[in-house]
Amino acid sequence: MNDFPNYAGSGPSRRSVLSAAGLAAFGAGLFSLPGNVRAQDVERVEALIAQMTIVEKAGQLNILGDPFRFRPQNVNPLDGQGDPERINQMIREGTVGNLFNGVGADAGRRIQTIAVEESRLKIPLLFAADIIHGLFTVFPVPLGEAAAFDADLALRTARAAAIEGAASGIHQTFAPMVDVARDQRWGRVVEGAGEDVLLNERLAAARVRGFQGDKGLADRDALLATPKHFVAYSAAIGGMDYNTTDMSEATLRGTFLPPFKAAFEAGALSVMSGFNDLNGVPTSGNHRMLTEILRDEWGFTGFVVSDYTSEQELIAHGFAEDGRDAARIALLAGVDMSMVSGLYLEHIPDLVAKGDVPMARIDQAVRRVLLAKAMLGLFDDPYRGCDPVREKAVVNAKAHHDLAREAGVKSIVLLKNEGGLLPLNRDGQKIALIGPFAADLDVFGPWTIWGDETRKVSLEAGFKAAMSDPSDLVIVQGSDVEAALDGGIAAAVAAARGADVVVLALGESSKMSGEAQSRTEIDIPAPQRALAEAVAATGKPVVVLLRNGRALELSGAVKDADAIVVTWFLGSQMGHSVADVVFGTVSPSGRLPVSFPHRSGQQPFYYDHKTTGRPANNALATQEYVARYRETTNTALYPFGHGLTYGEVRYGTVQLSSATMDGNGRIEASVAVTNSGSVPVEETVQLYIHDRVASLTQPVRRLRDWQKVRLAEGETKTVRFTLTRQQLEFINQQGRPTVEPGLFRLWLTSSAQAGEPVEFRLNR
Known part of the structure; x- marks a missing residue:
């Protein structure tokens, strides 16, 4: 059914339909409780609700920015709520239930004291924060970390972020972002796991488990995870942030809902609604999404928080x-x-008094919030996380920085390495490190609010620490990120001529990706392209290090460089992580979680697109009356899943245990993978399938599994997958998962554009 049918024309008014839908919504879900909540907490919450005034109930549903601990340069100008005395009084009156984006154990104790000692009902505050990819220790941006194709790594970095956050007086994080991002013009691609559904599902679950831990939410190191943005926010038309979204039920359920479901199955008990409208209904007012699907269909028992003023x-x-x-x-x-x-806070008393919102709905919302506070242990210990001694011991722990360096290394993707230019020689090779990011400390990336500025490691610092003689390294800026520098190119050319090899550090600044940073052209800014052309003209070997929060269009000297490395924003230890790969301490192992297009105009571009009825032959340079652009093929320059190592990895012929799959049977698929190179490597073997004939047209490929395999020099291993009937499902026209008999293709390969398929048939 539609969310709010017949609100135009001769049908019932929009207001009456909305009211009817809302008033009827509280039956079975009214007292739905999280499965592991304690009976004593339920009793305590119900006793509190019985005592609360309508204003106090509204207060528990009111979230304000924290003016006590918030760093002033990060205050959102929309807040208008930064008066500490005013909010102190609101806490005393019980008219605020949650403060967000304030960090610090000592100040947290002082604020909480007001709530539990000076308010009438002594209900503790919930402290939340945008801890997206680290707190004081900063890890790679989520898109970069997704390139590791490593759910355990995502769990461990989220766990470390939670430990620092929980020790700094935080109870809830507004993360992970689990929006599948298929248009690289959208700035918030950087916050998620890229374009593939399965990768998003696995990392969503891992990050939730990492934030919340495995000892229960009351554990001192747990943060309540809040997957966002429910739902389809990333499908903004034109890649323009906050724009409308419009899609079929099959696309919604097959692409955008699964990562949220995976996050809830992993235990997330809060979720954030989005800014966007979906098929004409804003998601923060969408009863079908927030109640019928989220609660009635999926059984979600946590609470929904709106995004900022959504x-x-x-x-x-x-x-x-x-x-x-x-x-x-x-x-x-x-x-x-x-x-x-x-x-x-402003309108609930009147809405209830006039019967426009039932008291039962308000009690329901308050119950959900108070139960979350109870499960976090705040009624037993309202000062949880407010110990400055523990905070000092935990924040910036060496183990966290070691993990940041490891995560950075695993997130790096080697796109190209002609002639084996990389790794560079750390002994005696003269290197010109050129570009706006050569010595720049813009390593954290978007959505880093509290990162410790004193612990940043630049490329310059990382290279010098890795080289036997740091004087062999020459640093030249060459240009700013988006503007030329007087004499910059001349200085860069001179440095290049005096070097054995040039390393160009180019790309986007952290201000060019993230929220509200949509781009019409996803290229490297013109001043940097001009710098690259001038340096390339010297004839010296060139390595390009890309700093980016999205897939980019590469052209000219950047595209033609001898080696290209995607380094994203890798966090606190970025310089060391990049040096570890560039100088060969570790062979690169990252894989692209997003497709790099030939041209910006291909957006939205993603590997699991449909064939269309007039598929193009991408081997032909020109072809008319087929689905293609005049200027390029329907391929990626560097596809999803692509990434090189310093070895030479070869795949054998894929073998199937059977040519047919019966009923609920299984098929084993295997392939021999050989490292014929001279260094150990880690290869990511990817399993893709294609349903040849179905009642709804199917993608050309879909990732159904992957395995990471370590190969010593000269070693061959046989990698085996067990394919199940469930992995052949798709969402049908009725929005339900289904499997249909017929012919399937299967690949075991290194990327979404590589390999040759084998076929098998699914019987009824």
Whole structure:
């Protein structure tokens, strides 16, 4: 059914339909409880709800920015709520339930003291923060870390971030972002796991488990995870942030919902609603998404928090008349907590008094929030995480920085290495490190609020630490990120001529990706391209180190460089991580989680696209009356899953245990993988399938599994996969998973554009 049918024309009014949908929504889900909640906590919460005034109930659903611990340069100008005395008084009055983006154990104790000693009901505050890829110790941006294809690594970095956050007075993180991102113009690609559904599912689950730990939310090192942004926010038309989204039920359920479901199955008990509208219904007012699917279908028992003023933005969407109407719609749709706008606090008393929102709905939302606080152990120990001694011992721990370096190394992707230029020689080779990122400390990437600036490692520092004689390294900036420098190119050319090899550090700054940083052209800025052309003209061997938060269009001297390495934003230990790979301490093992296009105009581009009825032959330079652009083929310059090592990896012929799969049977697929090179490597063997004939057209390939295999020099291993009937499912026209008999193709290969398929038949 539609969320709000017949709200135009001769049918019932939009207001009456919304009210009817909302008022009918509280039956079976009214008292749904998390499976591991304690009976004593339920009793305590119900006793509190019985005592609370309607204003105090609204207060528990009100989230404000933390003015006590927030670093001033990061305050969002939309807040308008930075007066500590005002918020102190609100805490005393019980009209704020959550403070976000403030960090610090000592100040956290002082704030919490007001709540539990000076307010009437002594309900502790929930402290939340945007801990996306580390707190004080910063790990690779999530897109970079996704290139490791390593769920255990994602779990471990989330675990370390949680340990630092929990010791710094935080209880909840607004992460992970699990939006499947298929248009590289969208700036927030950097926050997720890229374009593939399976990779997003596995990393979503791993990050939730990492944030929350395995000892229960009351454990001192646990953070409540909040997957975001529910739902389809990343499918913004044109890649423009906050834009509308429009898609079929099959696409919604087959691409954008699965990572959220994986996160909830991993134990996440909060979720953030998105800014976007979906098929005409804003997601922060979407009853079908937030109640019918999230709760009634999936059984989610946690709480929903709006994104920053997203429920207020129902007005700008043209979906609500004013703030009161927006609060009513969001509440009835299923948004439990209101972030920053203050609409719930302002309007809930009147909405309940006039019967527009039932008290049962308010109690339901309050119950969900209070139970989360109880499960976090805040009623037993409201000062959890407010120990400055432990905070000092935990923050920036050596083990966390060692992990940051490891994660950085595993996130690096080697795209190209002609003539085996890499690794470089650390002894006696004169290197010109040129570009705006050569000595720059912009290593953290977007969504780093509290990263310890004193612990940043630049490329210059990393290279010098790795080289036998640091004086063999010459540093020249050459250009700014988006502007030329007087004399910059001349200085760069002179340095290149005096060097044995040039390393160009080019790409995007952290301000060019992330929220509100959509781009029409996903290329390297023109001043840097000019720098690359001038340096390449010297004839010296060139290595390009890309710093980026998305896939990029590469052209000219950058595309033609002898070696190209994707280094993303790798966090605190970036310089050391890059040096470890460039100088061969470790062979690169990362794989692209996003496809690098030939041209920006190919966006949205993703490997698991459809063939169309007029598929192009990409081997032909020109071909008319087929699905293609005049200027390029329907391929990626560097496809999803691509990544080289310093070895020479060869794949044998794929073998199947049977040519048919019966009923609920299985097929074993295997391939011999050989490292004929002279260094050990780690290869990521990828399993793709294609359903040849189905009742809905199917992607040309879909990733169904992968394995990482270590190969010594000269070693061959046989890598085996067991393919099940479930891995052949797709979402049908009714929005349900189905498997249909017929012919399938299967690849075991190194990327989404590599390898030759074998075929098998699924019987009924």
